[in-house]
Amino acid sequence: GQQVMQIPQYQHVQEGEDFTTYCNSSTTLSNIQWYKQRPGGHPVFLIQLVKSGEVKKQKRLTFQFGEAKKNSSLHITATQTTDVGTYFCAGPDNAGNNRKLIWGLGTSLAVNP
């Protein structure tokens, strides 16, 4: 079945280092969404990418959607302790609607101060 895979599963960095998580889909996606879940918290929507090759920035976060719309990445420049959490990507099922999202298992980021 349709799958969304994320790597790495865990990442431990020193504060100030960069961090990247990758999301790969088994099928072409109409769009991809990124969420952040702080420890003990709930997922919070960060961004949605729709166009092939799209790049969006939110302060130190850069999101990219691959040309083939099968992969995506989230890059954080100069991590801070506030970046700690699990980052999830999710894409709609093959029907192309967003009522059923296929989720990656997430990348857990730990930041040493």
Add this chain to the structure above:
Amino acid sequence: EAQVTQNPRYLITVTGKKLTVTCSQNMNHEYMSWYRQDPGLGLRQIYYSMNVEVTDKGDVPEGYKVSRKEKRNFPLILESPSPNQTSLYFCASSLFGRDGYTFGSGTRLTVV
């Protein structure tokens, strides 16, 4: 404040005792979903709803029921809870599903 409200936040119950977890959103969203989150398994969709009286199964619907009688409310019903339903549950809503989902704060359920 725009939000998804789940209740209760924590619940410990016994096997077989029917329970309902409530979910309400104040954003007039069309789409609502229920997820469970378990270590190593990520977020798994239980049920979703596209509008009033329109619901469909997600990936793990067994042992759960939902209803959508009003646009704002989407309760999750466990008719006969079992220990394997011990989990963290999230309700989420979206205007049309194209703009990301807003999640509730979660309900941690323990079935003993």
